[in-house]
Every structure is written in structure tokens, then in C-alpha cells.
Amino acid sequence: MRSLLISPLIALSFAASVFAAPPIKADAPALPPSNFARDAVSNAARDAPDAPASPAKDPELKGETNKDPVTDGADSGPKGTVFNGQSVPPIPELSGTTLDQDISKGTWLVEFFSPYCHHCKAFAPTWQTLHEFYYTSDPLPASNKESSHSLNSFTRYYDFKFAKIDCVAFGSACSDHNINSFPTVVQFKDGKEVERKVGALPMKDEVKWIESMLETIKPGSRQKDGPKLPKVGANSSPDFKGAAVVGPAKEADAIAEATKSTTSTTSTKSLLKATKIAKETANPAGTSVPLTAETFQQRVTTTHDPWFIKFYAPWCHHCQAMAPSWHAMARDMKGKLNVGEVNCEVERRLCKDVNVKGYPTLIYFQAGERIEYEGLRGLGDLISYASKAVSAGDGVVDVDAAAFEALEKDEEVIFLYFYDHATTSEDFQALERLLLSLIGHAKLVKTKDPALSARYKISTWPRLIVSRDGKPTYYTPLSPRDMRDFRKVLGWMQANWLPIVPELTSSNARDIMDHRLVVLAILNRERKEDFVIARRELKSAALEWIDKEIQAFQLERQELRDAKQLRIEEAEDRNDQRGLRAAKQIRIDMNEIDRKEVGFAWVDGVFWKRVAQLTSGEFLRIHIRISKSVNSHAMRS
Missing domain, CATH: 3.40.30.10 (Glutaredoxin)
Structure with a gap:
């Protein structure tokens, strides 16, 4: 465990060496200053x-x-x-x-x-x-x-x-x-x-x-x-497309053509196809559409069309501050995603039915499902989330071994669903429902490639795993009921959708910090070589810790099983039928054991230093407590 504690990295003070500007080498010869x-x-x-x-x-x-x-x-x-x-x-x-x-x-x-x-x-x-x-x-x-x-x-x-x-x-x-x-x-x-x-x-x-x-x-x-x-x-x-640069007349023709395309395909019954058609004709004006209770019912509730909707109040200062970014995002989503807004001062009943508890509330709706957006509210963040929502409209993509390996180079966390010829439509419908909740968190794909099944030793179908930085974790329930249990599968995904060593930001701080001890590395992204080496060391330590935790978990579970078997044998030796029944009814549930989880993360020290300078020190202060018990436990490991 030489790198497990990484004691220099757990320091929560910004050392001068961390923020020292990297040396810059001139590519050109220096000129004399005189004359x-x-x-x-x-x-x-x-x-x-x-x-x-x-x-x-x-x-x-x-x-x-x-x-x-x-x-x-x-x-x-x-x-x-x-x-x-x-x-x-x-x-x-x-x-x-x-x-x-x-x-x-x-x-x-x-x-x-x-x-x-x-x-x-x-x-x-x-x-x-x-x-x-x-x-x-x-x-x-x-x-x-x-x-x-x-x-x-x-x-x-x-x-x-x-x-x-x-x-x-x-x-x-x-x-x-x-x-x-x-x-x-x-x-x-x-x-x-x-x-x-x-x-x-x-x-x-x-x-x-x-x-x-x-x-x-x-x-x-x-x-x-x-x-x-x-x-x-x-x-x-x-990402430039020649058709995008058009005059007003050509733009009107493009919208008319898209509308005509919608009319010719209204008979489709597939949710996936309906989503693709909606994407082609969505948001033709590039605006955030004001919605009433009536239009919300007509355009959102009773359709499969995806909508990104803001619930706001005119007097809300946060809503006023976000308004320019929201409308800019709507313009960027022209022809891609429907964007709307509901004035909760006017549509009080609608906002109550949607369970709006604060302003602004941003919710993504699609095909009767909804997911609340809880990320940052800058223009770049809103566009990034909306773009991922558009991509999710393509459904769960099928990949082979080569495509999955290419995906691993770009994505830190990938959920992979294995299926075969016997997988039913109910299984696929349950899988599609998960896409909405994964927007902005992780990628979900499916496969029937034998090469991937062999790589991950899959022998029963359907099966779900998550690959985090190449390290697989398996969804252990295998019954059809468990594989289609939306809440159960989503809960497992939420527990595993963070990378092995994520970057700590204000949008994911709750996921990283809740109910766990965190080893936090303060890194300098501008020093590229040092940054890569430090992340590699931190990831190595995290993987080593995970392996130790898995071994400890398996050992503890085996000890409980041995204790149960011992009680059964003792009851049999005494011919104690009542004690035997009680021993056999003992249920080993590892989830009931209180174990303090340890996570690893890193933070961009240079960025937060700049934030402190720009805001005169009045910025979010993150307090991390690494208890002595964790250190002593790590030393024993």
C-alpha cells in the first residue's frame, strides 16, 4: 500500500509548488533588446x-x-x-x-x-x-x-x-x-x-x-x-454542415421540409423511431416555448417528444440570472430538442402537479418519463446536458468488441448490457427506461458479441456490468424480475456511475462526498506530465484499495457463512430441531453491515485558486475529513 495513503495528496492546503506556472520555452531565437x-x-x-x-x-x-x-x-x-x-x-x-x-x-x-x-x-x-x-x-x-x-x-x-x-x-x-x-x-x-x-x-x-x-x-x-x-x-x-448556413428563405424551406417529413411518418409505433422523427423537427424556431397547462398536456404529456422545460417565477433572482443562458441554449438546440418554460405564478396548479419545490426547476421529459436536472446552470453546462439528452434519443446503441474498445478510450464509465436471441421485448423496454436517468452521468450500450461475452466471462443472458476505467463490476441479481426492476437496477447504477477517480466539482460533490471518506488529491492540470503521473498514481492507489476491499468483503461474507454452518451442525449434533430451524433461517445480508466507504477524487487546484482570486476568497470551501481510523485501517491492509 505504498501509494494507497498518498499522504502528500491528502493535504488540503495549496502549496506554492502546485500553482507555480510551468516554464515556457520560446520556439524562436531571442532578439537583443538594444536598438x-x-x-x-x-x-x-x-x-x-x-x-x-x-x-x-x-x-x-x-x-x-x-x-x-x-x-x-x-x-x-x-x-x-x-x-x-x-x-x-x-x-x-x-x-x-x-x-x-x-x-x-x-x-x-x-x-x-x-x-x-x-x-x-x-x-x-x-x-x-x-x-x-x-x-x-x-x-x-x-x-x-x-x-x-x-x-x-x-x-x-x-x-x-x-x-x-x-x-x-x-x-x-x-x-x-x-x-x-x-x-x-x-x-x-x-x-x-x-x-x-x-x-x-x-x-x-x-x-x-x-x-x-x-x-x-x-x-x-x-x-x-x-x-x-x-x-x-x-x-x-x-461539426459544420453546409445546409446550416442558409438565408431566411432557405431556412423556411428546410423547416417546411422537416414538417412534411413528420406528416409522412406519423404512423410509426416505435418509441425509438418516434424520437428520431421528433429530433428532426424539434424546436424549429430555436426558442424556449411558453407553456400553459393546456399546451403542456397536448405537447408534452400525451406525446413521446422529448422536452427540456424550465419552471420559474418572474420575481426569482436565480431565474433572472439564468434566463440569458437558458434562451441561448434554446437557440443552440434549434432543430434538435424542444425547449419550453412554465411561469409558475400563472400556472400554479400545473407546477404543483409536477411537484416543483423551488425555482428554477429544470426537468427533462420524454415518453411519460421525467428526470430533474441538478447540474450547473451555465450556458456550456446546459448545452452539454441537452446535447447528451439528444444523443440518448437514439436509444441504447448496439456495439461489438471493436466499437466498445473505441468507446473505452473516450468514456470513463460504460454500462454494458449483454443479451442473446432469447432476450425478450420486456427486457429491452426495461433497458430503454434507464437511458433517461443516465443522461450526463454515463454511457449505456448493449451487445451480443461473443468476443465481449468471452472477455467478461458472461455465461447467462441477459447480464449487466459496468466498466470503470476498464475494471468490471457486475450486477449480481440474475432473475428476470430483478433485471427488469427499474428502481433496483437504477440504484445499482447510481452507486457505480462515478469514475474510479472522478474530478470533484460542485455538480457531483454530493455523489462523491455523501456517506463516505474521501482521499482528495489537489492537482495542477496545467502541468501536463505531472498531472498525468499524479492521476495514474492516484488511480493505482484507488484500484489497489478496491481490490483490498473486495477481498475483505468476501472474507467477511465467508466468515458469516461459516458461522451459520457451524450453528446448523451444532444443532444437528444436539438433535435440536428448533435450533436447527432457527439456524437455517439465518439470512446473510451484507448490506446490513455498516461499512464506511472510502472514495478517491481529485480537484483542479489552479481553477479553485483563480475562483478565490476572482471572488476575493468568498467561494465554496470544501472540507474533507480523513479520520485516523481510515489511515490505520489502510496501514493494516
């Missing part, structure tokens, strides 16, 4: 004699008069591009004479470069793709966004701009900002430097940095897993 502009020009001329000389624009070099501060696509300058079907202007090129004035308002991400630097040339396609990708991204989706002046545009929503400045042409301006290597990307907030990255970073590292900025600007607006990235030089993002 910056003239040296840069002379070095460029020496290194690239065949290249045409750039006109010197710095007043110190040529005495140039004032020019426009930003060059954004004049006829003689760089041309615009097209990305995701939208026109994208060139990256603004800032002038050294007005640099400080240009970046005085909002957030600017500025690349300081030299046109003769090989690293800058290699980085240029990445920087261009980043500009195009974010310029065309839509934080508050609208049907049409052709201008950067649109309120729904990325630029206006975040007040965030990409730019670049030529340090050969404007050497003194670069020198004033202590630029000594190329390329250097600097984040400015209202004219003040916030952070800089030196060197040509990969696309994914740049995006991670940018996403952290955007999340700081608009908390809760970014998805936790980050966006799907385009390839460098691509003209569209991976």
Missing part, C-alpha cells in the same frame, strides 16, 4: 537578401505620418477568406503608432511577429485558422450572422479581437512591450497585458488558452470539453 528596430531590419536584410524590403512605418525610422490604426482588408492589403460558409475579414494589422490606443478597450490577442522569422511563417496558418474559427463561432446562435457588428457575433459577445503587429516595421512599439522573441502572442485587457505565450504553440494549446480567457470573460459560456477543432488550414470546423 531593436534597426537591428531587426538589418538582421532581416542579412537573413533574406532576396526578399523585398518592407516599407518602414515606424516614425523613428522613416518619420511616417499618422495612418489608420487598423488595416482590415483594403484593396491593396490582404484579402478576406471564407470559413464555415461565412466571409471572414483579414486579421487586423495594428500600427505601432496607435497600438496602445487600439487595444485600450476590450480583450485583444495580439501576435508580435517578423515576416522573416521561420517560426512565424510556420505559425501563420495556425493563427489564421484560429481567427477564422472563432470569428465564425456563434455564442448565441442566430439564423444569420454576416457582420461583426451583430450582437450575436463572437466579437461583440465577448468583446474579443485577434490582431497582429509587424515588429520589423514597428520595432520600437514591440520593444516598448518587451518583445524579445518571435512569435510572441500577448493577451491585453483594456490596454494592460494579462498573459503572454512565447513561441509557436500547437493549435490545441492555443485553443485551451483562449477558452480559459473566454470562460473568464463570460463564466459558464464555454463547454467543459472544449470545441471541436478544425485542422490547420481547413475552411470549416468538424
Whole structure:
């Protein structure tokens, strides 16, 4: 148990070493600080004699008069591009004479470069793709966004701009900002430097940095897993569909076509097929639909259509704060998921029937089933949950061994249902009911692949297991009644849907902390190598502890069985029929034994440190108690 206690990790104080910024290595050679502009020009001329000389624009070099501060696509300058079907202007090129004035308002991400630097040339396609990708991204989706002046545009929503400045042409301006290597990307907030990255970073590292900025600007607006990235030089993002970029007329045609599709398929009887049809025509306007008791009955209760509904009161401050994120989520779910809202001040009886006890209450309805959403209420969190709900509408996916192995690379927790030719429709119906409760928690798939049955030693069907980080746990009841018992199966799933070592967040803190002792590791996600090693060690310790607990559980159960058998034999030796009957009626129930469960988790120390700084220390304080009895028990193990 060398790594089981991980005593350094149980410390609940933020050591300075945890938050030390990782060293940044420049990809480009450093430039001398003295005579910056003239040296840069002379070095460029020496290194690239065949290249045409750039006109010197710095007043110190040529005495140039004032020019426009930003060059954004004049006829003689760089041309615009097209990305995701939208026109994208060139990256603004800032002038050294007005640099400080240009970046005085909002957030600017500025690349300081030299046109003769090989690293800058290699980085240029990445920087261009980043500009195009974010310029065309839509934080508050609208049907049409052709201008950067649109309120729904990325630029206006975040007040965030990409730019670049030529340090050969404007050497003194670069020198004033202590630029000594190329390329250097600097984040400015209202004219003040916030952070800089030196060197040509990969696309994914740049995006991670940018996403952290955007999340700081608009908390809760970014998805936790980050966006799907385009390839460098691509003209569209991976999830872009050409049909999505349409004008109002084409959009109306698309809605009409979807409506026509619904009419032609109303005769279907399958819940799964009905769900797929609903997905194609759901939420055509991209709005949160106000519902009354009558329309709720017509559109939600008596249909199989999935709905994500907010129950609120107009005077509720939490409801008012969440409203922009809720409506933005509804726009994002256009054509995917029905979104609605009920004013409980007006529809009091309806809210009472739904058992609304607080505001806002968010509930997902589908085919007579319901599940209350208890996660975070930021835009990214709502979109993530709604997207998973849409995916659940496809039903329980059938996988083979290869597909399951691929799924294991992306999912930490997977519930796997084994079936064969004799599995009945009642079994599958019971399985489908579980999907709703698993949204946002874990993946549920089914299989009849002999290779998977052999891998997990399955000899009876149907059978249910959970694979957590590759370690299987079996649902032990095997009778048809137990396999179809929704509450019993769901209870087992809830006890096993956390990863072996989950990240502790405010949304899952209750699941992790309730009725258990927790070994908590405070990690630094930004130190990638150390982070991976620390998680591996923590997971190894957790798995070792689980193995020990299983052995102790089996040993304790065997001791109870032996004690029961001993009482039976003693009664038989005494010919005590009454004692024999009593001994045989002894029921061994391991659930009745009070055992303190021990869990493992980790927390992003850097994130919580930033939260503390942003909120002046007034943030959620998590208190973990690791009792001496756990330590002594671990030492004995």
C-alpha cells in the first residue's frame, strides 16, 4: 500500500509548488533588446537578401505620418477568406503608432511577429485558422450572422479581437512591450497585458488558452470539453454542415421540409423511431416555448417528444440570472430538442402537479418519463446536458468488441448490457427506461458479441456490468424480475456511475462526498506530465484499495457463512430441531453491515485558486475529513 495513503495528496492546503506556472520555452531565437528596430531590419536584410524590403512605418525610422490604426482588408492589403460558409475579414494589422490606443478597450490577442522569422511563417496558418474559427463561432446562435457588428457575433459577445503587429516595421512599439522573441502572442485587457505565450504553440494549446480567457470573460459560456477543432488550414470546423448556413428563405424551406417529413411518418409505433422523427423537427424556431397547462398536456404529456422545460417565477433572482443562458441554449438546440418554460405564478396548479419545490426547476421529459436536472446552470453546462439528452434519443446503441474498445478510450464509465436471441421485448423496454436517468452521468450500450461475452466471462443472458476505467463490476441479481426492476437496477447504477477517480466539482460533490471518506488529491492540470503521473498514481492507489476491499468483503461474507454452518451442525449434533430451524433461517445480508466507504477524487487546484482570486476568497470551501481510523485501517491492509 505504498501509494494507497498518498499522504502528500491528502493535504488540503495549496502549496506554492502546485500553482507555480510551468516554464515556457520560446520556439524562436531571442532578439537583443538594444536598438531593436534597426537591428531587426538589418538582421532581416542579412537573413533574406532576396526578399523585398518592407516599407518602414515606424516614425523613428522613416518619420511616417499618422495612418489608420487598423488595416482590415483594403484593396491593396490582404484579402478576406471564407470559413464555415461565412466571409471572414483579414486579421487586423495594428500600427505601432496607435497600438496602445487600439487595444485600450476590450480583450485583444495580439501576435508580435517578423515576416522573416521561420517560426512565424510556420505559425501563420495556425493563427489564421484560429481567427477564422472563432470569428465564425456563434455564442448565441442566430439564423444569420454576416457582420461583426451583430450582437450575436463572437466579437461583440465577448468583446474579443485577434490582431497582429509587424515588429520589423514597428520595432520600437514591440520593444516598448518587451518583445524579445518571435512569435510572441500577448493577451491585453483594456490596454494592460494579462498573459503572454512565447513561441509557436500547437493549435490545441492555443485553443485551451483562449477558452480559459473566454470562460473568464463570460463564466459558464464555454463547454467543459472544449470545441471541436478544425485542422490547420481547413475552411470549416468538424461539426459544420453546409445546409446550416442558409438565408431566411432557405431556412423556411428546410423547416417546411422537416414538417412534411413528420406528416409522412406519423404512423410509426416505435418509441425509438418516434424520437428520431421528433429530433428532426424539434424546436424549429430555436426558442424556449411558453407553456400553459393546456399546451403542456397536448405537447408534452400525451406525446413521446422529448422536452427540456424550465419552471420559474418572474420575481426569482436565480431565474433572472439564468434566463440569458437558458434562451441561448434554446437557440443552440434549434432543430434538435424542444425547449419550453412554465411561469409558475400563472400556472400554479400545473407546477404543483409536477411537484416543483423551488425555482428554477429544470426537468427533462420524454415518453411519460421525467428526470430533474441538478447540474450547473451555465450556458456550456446546459448545452452539454441537452446535447447528451439528444444523443440518448437514439436509444441504447448496439456495439461489438471493436466499437466498445473505441468507446473505452473516450468514456470513463460504460454500462454494458449483454443479451442473446432469447432476450425478450420486456427486457429491452426495461433497458430503454434507464437511458433517461443516465443522461450526463454515463454511457449505456448493449451487445451480443461473443468476443465481449468471452472477455467478461458472461455465461447467462441477459447480464449487466459496468466498466470503470476498464475494471468490471457486475450486477449480481440474475432473475428476470430483478433485471427488469427499474428502481433496483437504477440504484445499482447510481452507486457505480462515478469514475474510479472522478474530478470533484460542485455538480457531483454530493455523489462523491455523501456517506463516505474521501482521499482528495489537489492537482495542477496545467502541468501536463505531472498531472498525468499524479492521476495514474492516484488511480493505482484507488484500484489497489478496491481490490483490498473486495477481498475483505468476501472474507467477511465467508466468515458469516461459516458461522451459520457451524450453528446448523451444532444443532444437528444436539438433535435440536428448533435450533436447527432457527439456524437455517439465518439470512446473510451484507448490506446490513455498516461499512464506511472510502472514495478517491481529485480537484483542479489552479481553477479553485483563480475562483478565490476572482471572488476575493468568498467561494465554496470544501472540507474533507480523513479520520485516523481510515489511515490505520489502510496501514493494516
